[in-house]
Amino acid sequence: MTNRPTRLSTLPAAWELRDSLQRRDISSQELLAQNLERILELNDELGTFVALDADKALTSAKAYDDAREVSLPTLLGGLPLAWKDLVDVEGFPTRMGSAITPDAPAPVSHPLVKKVTQAGSFTIGKTAIPEFGLNAYSENDANPPARNPFDPTRTPGGSSGGAAAAVASGMLAVAPGNDGGGSVRIPAAACGLVGLKPSLGIIPEDLLNGFSAGQTPLTDKRGAPRLAVSGPLGRSALDAALLFDAMTGTRGANSHFEVTKTLDPIHATYAPKHAKERPEDAKLLGRDEPLHVAISTDSPFDAALGSQLSPEALTALETGRRLIEQVGCVVVPEKFEYPEDYHQTFRTVWTGGLSEAPLPPEAEPMLTALARDFRESSRAQSEVEKQAAATRLSQMSRGFRETWGRFDVVMTPALAWEPPEIGFFTREDPERDYVLQCLFTPFTSMVNVSGLPAIVVPVTVTKNGLPMAVQLIGRMHSERQLLTLAAAIEAARGPLLFGN
Structure with a gap:
C-alpha cells in the first residue's frame, strides 16, 4: 500500500465533524x-x-x-468555512483576484454567505481565484x-482553485464555490473532490447578482x-x-434550519457504517428501473478547436462506465452533435460583462x-453582435436540454488532461491561453449554458499520482439523484490510493 502525500487532508469527513460538533x-x-x-x-x-482573520474566527467559534x-x-454545527475572493463577506476585502480592486473590507455579506452562516458556519478567510473568476486556473x-x-507544481484548476486546494489539503472540511463555466467542477476534478454545479435557480440567492430591470x-x-x-x-x-x-435550506418555525433532506437519505445507504446493509444494485438509487446513462466524448468545442482527450481522461471515462454499470445503471454510448458556432458564441457572452465594467483608464x-x-475584444463587438450571441446561446441552451433529456444522466470526462503545471496557460499569448483553457475543459461550460445540474466524482489515479474524474449531467433539479449516484460510484470504487 502506498503512503498518502503529507499535503493531503487527514480530517474526518465534514458530515462526521458536523455530527461530532452537535454531540x-x-x-x-x-x-x-x-x-x-x-x-x-x-x-x-x-x-x-x-x-485570513484568525481572531475573528476564534470569536465566532467560541460563540x-x-x-x-x-x-x-x-445544520452545519459550527463548521469553519472560507469563501472565494469573488464573494462579499463582511469585514473581508473582495479583491476579485485583481490588482485593480480596493482592499477595503466589505460592509455587508452576500445573502448566501448570511444564509450559510445562519445554518451553522463561520468564515475564517477568503480563498484564491483567477482575476474576476474568469479562468480555469487560479493565477x-x-x-x-x-x-x-x-x-x-500544477494548477488546482479554477476559478474555485483556492477553495478546492483548501479542502483537499485539510485546511477546511468542505467549501462553497461558484460555477459560471466549470469553476466548481474543474477544481474538484483537479483536486480529487466531489463538486456539484446545481440547477440554475435552485439557490435563489444566485439570482440576486447583476439583476437589472x-x-x-x-x-x-x-x-x-x-x-x-x-x-x-x-x-x-456526503x-x-x-x-x-x-x-x-430554509428556516423552520423554530428559527433553526430544517433537516439535511439531501444528505440524510444518501447517508442512510452510503455512510461507511451501512455498507453491509446496502440493497441490491438496481435499488441503490431508489428506483425500480435502472438509470439510463449516455456516455459521450463529444464537446461543443470540437468543431472549432478539434479537442482531444488524453489517455488518462479516456481511462477515467472507461472506469466511470464500469462503475455505473456495477451500481445498476444502463450505459448507452452516444454521439452528440453540437452547434459549430458554440466556441465564439459562448466567448462573446462570457466576456460581455468585463467589457462593460466601469474602470478608470489608469x-x-x-x-x-x-x-x-x-x-x-468584447469592446470591439457591436451591440447587435452581442445581442445576436445572447439569442443564439439561449437557443443552444434549449437544444442542450432537449438533446440530453432523452437520458436520465449524461456522463463525460471531467477534464481532457491532467491538471498542467503552473504557468502553462499564462506563458502563452492571451488568445492561445483561452484556447488552451477550452481544450483543457471542453465539457463544463455547456452545462452552464443549459442550466442543468452536474457533478464530478474522482474515479482513477494517474501514473503521476493525480486524480481523474468523470462528470455526470442530470435533468433539472436532479441534484439528489446526482449526489446519490456519486455516492454509489464512491462505494463501488473504494478508496483511491495516492503515492508520494
Whole structure:
C-alpha cells in the first residue's frame, strides 16, 4: 500500500465533524485550531488563502461553542468555512483576484454567505481565484498562484482553485464555490473532490447578482442564459450533500434550519457504517428501473478547436462506465452533435460583462493580459453582435436540454488532461491561453449554458499520482439523484490510493 502525500487532508469527513460538533465530542474552537495549524503549515506553499482573520474566527467559534450549551443544534454545527475572493463577506476585502480592486473590507455579506452562516458556519478567510473568476486556473497578478496539493507544481484548476486546494489539503472540511463555466467542477476534478454545479435557480440567492430591470431572473440583460451558480466542494458526495443542504435550506418555525433532506437519505445507504446493509444494485438509487446513462466524448468545442482527450481522461471515462454499470445503471454510448458556432458564441457572452465594467483608464494596464484581451475584444463587438450571441446561446441552451433529456444522466470526462503545471496557460499569448483553457475543459461550460445540474466524482489515479474524474449531467433539479449516484460510484470504487 502506498503512503498518502503529507499535503493531503487527514480530517474526518465534514458530515462526521458536523455530527461530532452537535454531540459536543469536539468544539468549534478545537476544529478551528486544527484548520489554522494546517493553514500555517501549507498556505505559503499552496497559496490557498488570500485573506485570513484568525481572531475573528476564534470569536465566532467560541460563540458557537457557548450557544451549543443552550440551543438546538444547527445544520452545519459550527463548521469553519472560507469563501472565494469573488464573494462579499463582511469585514473581508473582495479583491476579485485583481490588482485593480480596493482592499477595503466589505460592509455587508452576500445573502448566501448570511444564509450559510445562519445554518451553522463561520468564515475564517477568503480563498484564491483567477482575476474576476474568469479562468480555469487560479493565477493572477495580485497574489501568488494557488497550487494543487497533489503536486504543487500544477494548477488546482479554477476559478474555485483556492477553495478546492483548501479542502483537499485539510485546511477546511468542505467549501462553497461558484460555477459560471466549470469553476466548481474543474477544481474538484483537479483536486480529487466531489463538486456539484446545481440547477440554475435552485439557490435563489444566485439570482440576486447583476439583476437589472427588463430581464428575467434566469437570463442576463440581453436574454442570454445566466451562467453562474453556487455549489459545494467536498471530499465525498456526503460532504457535498451536507453543504448543498445549507446552501438550499430554509428556516423552520423554530428559527433553526430544517433537516439535511439531501444528505440524510444518501447517508442512510452510503455512510461507511451501512455498507453491509446496502440493497441490491438496481435499488441503490431508489428506483425500480435502472438509470439510463449516455456516455459521450463529444464537446461543443470540437468543431472549432478539434479537442482531444488524453489517455488518462479516456481511462477515467472507461472506469466511470464500469462503475455505473456495477451500481445498476444502463450505459448507452452516444454521439452528440453540437452547434459549430458554440466556441465564439459562448466567448462573446462570457466576456460581455468585463467589457462593460466601469474602470478608470489608469486601471486597465493593471489587468492581467487575458482580462485585458477579453475586455478589448468584447469592446470591439457591436451591440447587435452581442445581442445576436445572447439569442443564439439561449437557443443552444434549449437544444442542450432537449438533446440530453432523452437520458436520465449524461456522463463525460471531467477534464481532457491532467491538471498542467503552473504557468502553462499564462506563458502563452492571451488568445492561445483561452484556447488552451477550452481544450483543457471542453465539457463544463455547456452545462452552464443549459442550466442543468452536474457533478464530478474522482474515479482513477494517474501514473503521476493525480486524480481523474468523470462528470455526470442530470435533468433539472436532479441534484439528489446526482449526489446519490456519486455516492454509489464512491462505494463501488473504494478508496483511491495516492503515492508520494
